[in-house]
Amino acid sequence: MMVRTHWDVLIVDDDPDMLAISRLALKHVRVFGIPLKVHECTNKADAIKFLKATAELSDLSVALIDVVMETEHAGLDVCKFIREDMNNRVTPIVVRTGQPGKAPEREVIERYDISTYLTKVEATNEKLHATVVNAVRHHEFVRFNEGFFMFMAQFIPVSETRERIVRGVPEVISSVLRRRDGSPLEYYGCHFCLLIDGDAIAIGKFAGQEAEARALRDRLSREPSQVINHNGDRFMHAGNHVLISRAATADTPAFDLVGETNYNPMPDYTVRMWATFAQCISDLILVAERRR
Structure with a gap:
């Protein structure tokens, strides 16, 4: 990621x-x-x-x-x-x-x-x-959490429809990862594709590469993984790629978050926060669907 x-x-x-x-x-x-x-x-x-x-x-x-x-x-x-x-x-x-x-x-x-x-x-x-x-x-722990809450503060007000959510995630993340003058951060990048119930929300190197992201998900899902929280979300890290997955339940759809990283090892709090991010997007999509 x-x-x-x-x-x-x-x-x-x-x-x-x-x-x-x-x-x-x-x-x-x-x-x-x-x-x-x-x-x-x-x-x-x-x-x-x-x-x-x-x-x-x-x-x-x-x-x-x-x-x-x-x-x-x-x-x-x-x-x-x-x-x-x-x-x-x-x-x-x-x-x-x-x-x-x-x-x-x-x-x-x-x-x-x-x-x-x-x-x-x-x-x-x-x-x-x-x-x-x-x-x-x-410092990384504080800044990562600060970035997550900045994202949610900007994103929740524009998450009224499923279509707006799918379009809005890359827009808001791009705005969070910029300097005040609007130029991108050259020392830090965010690269992932979130697959939820038929939708693909991609940013960075995965933008426009949804088919490749699904193929990567399928490959990584066959590798050994570990449970990372009480929700049963699973995490696996192979080379420069990571996968966080949740199986569908009676109340929530499955999701797969595929990402690229050079963090090695990837901090536990970062993995958990990315799982929380995926859950938040999934929950907002459910709420938007119920409004229809």
């Missing part, structure tokens, strides 16, 4: 050695099979310039910020800029400091909504690796 090229990570530190150590520690890190793209700034001004320039271009997965740079509070000014000026409460901020006395841990965490506080002594390669991986995972 999702294809992502990278996770954006910002490191702000005026110490060349710390930048080199961080770069080396994160060089081969992958989260859900997807690499990091590390951006480096050496002072407050460059960090704020980068954040302003990329506010519409990237979805910053984590920021690692040194406290003491050109001033004793330069790093905290960057934290403040992210949280208050950009109104970004989603990106995890990891504060690293070689002078913890100048930025007491409890005060910094509460004042700037910091995810993790590390002294440079304890910021070993292993600790840095674990901190960044966990931060990226958390």
Whole structure:
């Protein structure tokens, strides 16, 4: 369902050695099979310039910020800029400091909504690796859920008929996965085909390829799968393709959600949310049919 090229990570530190150590520690890190793209700034001004320039271009997965740079509070000014000026409460901020006395841990965490506080002594390669991986995972969880609710908020008002639902899913998802200037996100794609009761709702690489999606569904359905929730929905992942299926019941039709992904492994919460998405579309179609 999702294809992502990278996770954006910002490191702000005026110490060349710390930048080199961080770069080396994160060089081969992958989260859900997807690499990091590390951006480096050496002072407050460059960090704020980068954040302003990329506010519409990237979805910053984590920021690692040194406290003491050109001033004793330069790093905290960057934290403040992210949280208050950009109104970004989603990106995890990891504060690293070689002078913890100048930025007491409890005060910094509460004042700037910091995810993790590390002294440079304890910021070993292993600790840095674990901190960044966990931060990226958390960020993806929050952003994915935020995107789902944004979609439903826009979609429910236009789901009055079956025809409008089938047409509206790709339209609304395309609008959610765009920048404010209307251009598409180049680092993130959504590719799936939802097969429900004769209808095919496709987006991304599956648009216009409904026959191929059905053939892929038939092939994947013969592979081993696992039950993912109390509804009995089944999930299988083979190569770059996934399938989420539900058998028909007395009250609801069957559905098959075929998708392409480079997430490996695909997070459990993502699988469950996509199953919920398919169920919501199925339920809205039933409601629309009953209105007729």
